[in-house]
Amino acid sequence: MIEIDHLTKAFGSIKAVDDVSFKVAKGEVLGFLGPNGAGKSTTMKMITGFLPPSGGTATVAGFDVQRKPIEVKKRVGYLPEGVPLWPDMTPRAFFEFIARVRGFAGEEAARHIDAAVKKTQLADVLDQPIETLSKGFKRRVGLAQALLHDPEVLILDEPTDGLDPNQKHEVRELIRDMAGEKAIVISTHILEEVEAVCSRAIIIAHGKIVADDTPAALAARSDRHNGVTLATDAAATVRPALEALPDVAAVVDAPGGALFARARDGKSIISQVSAALREIDAEIDQISVERGRLDEVFRQITNTPSSHA
Amino acid sequence: MHNVITIFRREMSSYFATPVAYVFIVIYLVLTGLLTFHIGNILDRNQADLTAFFTFHPWLYLFLIPALSMRLWAEERRTGTIELSMTLPISQGQAVVGKFLAAWCFTGIALALTFPVWLTINYLGEPDNGAILAGYVGSWLLAGSFLAIGSFISALTKNQVIAFVVAAAICFVLVAMGSTIFLDFLNEWFGSGVVEFFRSLSVVIHFTEISKGVVDIRDIVYFGSLIVLFLFLNVIAIDRLKAS
Ligand SMILES: Nc1ncnc2c1ncn2[C@@H]1O[C@H](COP(=O)(O)OP(=O)(O)O)[C@@H](O)[C@H]1O
Numbered sequence: 001m002i003e004i005d006h007l008t009k010a011f012g013s014i015k016a017v018d019d020v021s022f023k024v025a026k027g028e029v030l031g032f033l034g035p036n037g038a039g040k041s042t043t044m045k046m047i048t049g050f051l052p053p054s055g056g057t058a059t060v061a062g063f064d065v066q067r068k069p070i071e072v073k074k075r076v077g078y079l080p081e082g083v084p085l086w087p088d089m090t091p092r093a094f095f096e097f098i099a100r101v102r103g104f105a106g107e108e109a110a111r112h113i114d115a116a117v118k119k120t121q122l123a124d125v126l127d128q129p130i131e132t133l134s135k136g137f138k139r140r141v142g143l144a145q146a147l148l149h150d151p152e153v154l155i156l157d158e159p160t161d162g163l164d165p166n167q168k169h170e171v172r173e174l175i176r177d178m179a180g181e182k183a184i185v186i187s188t189h190i191l192e193e194v195e196a197v198c199s200r201a202i203i204i205a206h207g208k209i210v211a212d213d214t215p216a217a218l219a220a221r222s223d224r225h226n227g228v229t230l231a232t233d234a235a236a237t238v239r240p241a242l243e244a245l246p247d248v249a250a251v252v253d254a255p256g257g258a259l260f261a262r263a264r265d266g267k268s269i270i271s272q273v274s275a276a277l278r279e280i281d282a283e284i285d286q287i288s289v290e291r292g293r294l295d296e297v298f299r300q301i302t303n304t305p306s307s308h309a
Numbered sequence: 310m311h312n313v314i315t316i317f318r319r320e321m322s323s324y325f326a327t328p329v330a331y332v333f334i335v336i337y338l339v340l341t342g343l344l345t346f347h348i349g350n351i352l353d354r355n356q357a358d359l360t361a362f363f364t365f366h367p368w369l370y371l372f373l374i375p376a377l378s379m380r381l382w383a384e385e386r387r388t389g390t391i392e393l394s395m396t397l398p399i400s401q402g403q404a405v406v407g408k409f410l411a412a413w414c415f416t417g418i419a420l421a422l423t424f425p426v427w428l429t430i431n432y433l434g435e436p437d438n439g440a441i442l443a444g445y446v447g448s449w450l451l452a453g454s455f456l457a458i459g460s461f462i463s464a465l466t467k468n469q470v471i472a473f474v475v476a477a478a479i480c481f482v483l484v485a486m487g488s489t490i491f492l493d494f495l496n497e498w499f500g501s502g503v504v505e506f507f508r509s510l511s512v513v514i515h516f517t518e519i520s521k522g523v524v525d526i527r528d529i530v531y532f533g534s535l536i537v538l539f540l541f542l543n544v545i546a547i548d549r550l551k552a553s
């Protein structure tokens with residue numbers, strides 16, 4: 001549905017986006033990750049036809065955004081970063097305007113507006129000027145605008161930024177509900193969000209893609225992947241027993257007096273560990289296997305972009 | 310066309326959703342009244358026409374129109390809503406024309422609300438109402454030209470104050486080019502050929518011609534070209550500067 005091919009954007013001497021290529025198919029929710037200034041927003045602005053690329057192409061549903069901008073814009077719902085909205089309009093007037101721009105009139109417009117308002121739970125504030133709404137409501141107005149025409153492609157730039165935990169949860173539910181029939185790209189630097197809603201994650205740093213994988217596979221790159229955390233009073237006997245295991249790389253102290261056994265090369269060590277614990281008959285209060293931490297992988301990857309680029 | 314109308318409607322309702330419309334109309338009417346009746350002494354002229362009324366329009370528009378046009382694009386660029394506008398399936402030309410037409414119609418409404426002046430003069434004498442209608446058309450075309458200039462300037466900056474000052478300065482130059490002081494000065498130094506050139510470029514000369522009641526196609530073409538030229542520059546400016 002979306003095809004990005006060697007996309008590049010230079011601002012003077014800064015390459016904000018540097019030779020980025022990827023595809024997003026229908027049914028995918030792509031998490032676009034990267035530290036601030038990595039080039040996420042710039043990439044989205046090029047896909048949505050706001051910024052012309054310096055090189056490469058962005059194609060949506062077969063239309064090149066440079067050649068057929070209107071065709072692309074018809075098929076895309078876009079929530080720009082920071083959610084710019086006309087402050088003196090009410091959400092109702094705003095949605096009526098958007099519906100008209102999207103080519104709906106009368107009954108059909110009302111149906112689309114109702115559906116978007118219902119999804120974003122905005123019914124109570126429809127007649128209040130947008131400038132008087134709280135940040136959470138404003139973001140929902142922006143989202144409703146993006147969803148109104150039920151587009152094939154959704155591009156959401158930091159859709160949960162600045163929301164409280166409940167609002168974040170609602171927005172994620174909304175995105176999850178829509179997955180399946182659309183190609184969705186969301187940018188974020190909140191990693192739990194990626195694990196919560198994305199089927200795939202691309203990490204970019206300094207304008208370049210440094211990783212492209214499922215969230216689980218990315219997390220598995222963590223050196224904590226398959227490590228075992230255990231809480232025990234018999235740390236003195238448990239620690240050497242674990243250290244003796246061939247696939248345990250190291251045993252370190254974990255918060256709360258627990259121990260953490262790091263797996264060698266990410267191998268599964270849980271069966272070895274439990275066998276060893278049975279052998280020494282140690283009393284264990286709690287034991288868990290780590291899947292790895294996305295935030296750690298993110299740090300590893302984005303701090304050393306040159307080695308992965 | 311559908312998109313132009315959609316933009317037009319949104320812009321129009323935004324004028325009346327804020328105090329902008331009312332403040333503009335009140336100031337416009339008060340100033341026209343003051344200029345026409347006190348400085349123009351329309352009642353003491355013993356002539357049944359609206360010359361005293363129309364003479365001041367270029368000078369009035371010089372700062373009132375930039376006050377209206379300054380926000381057209383500068384505001385969208387400052388708040389970032391231009392990113393929303395420009396990622397909807399609307400072309401830049403449609404957006405520029407829609408916004409311009411709304412502002413132009415709005416000045417038309419303000420202009421139409423000066424009808425008591427017309428009623429007064431009809432009550433007191435028997436004016437040439439055809440000439441008066443021509444005067445209104447000329448005044449509206451003048452307002453449109455200044456709006457197109459102001460809209461273009463507004464697209465060049467995020468700062469409304471700058472947009473206002475620069476647009477007012479350009480309008481001032483266009484008005485001053487037709488003033489007697491300037492033309493006399495040119496005549497002394499450069500001769501009548503140069504004078505004719507500047508006369509033909511000045512908005513005031515064309516406006517005066519129309520408001521005498523002679524609607525010459527050349528005057529219409531003059532204002533039409535100004536509007537088209539600056540709206541075209543406006544589209545280019547948006548295209549180049551929207552994201553910076
Ligand atoms: N209009 C612009 N002019 C100049 N530099 C810009 C502009 N927009 C973005 N940049 C630069 O491009 C880089 C990428 O920015 P951005 O895409 O906003 O990053 P992200 O969204 O990942 O935080 C940054 O270094 C930023 O300063």
Ligand SMILES: [Mg+2]
Binds near residue numbers: 037041042
């Ligand atoms: Mg960003």
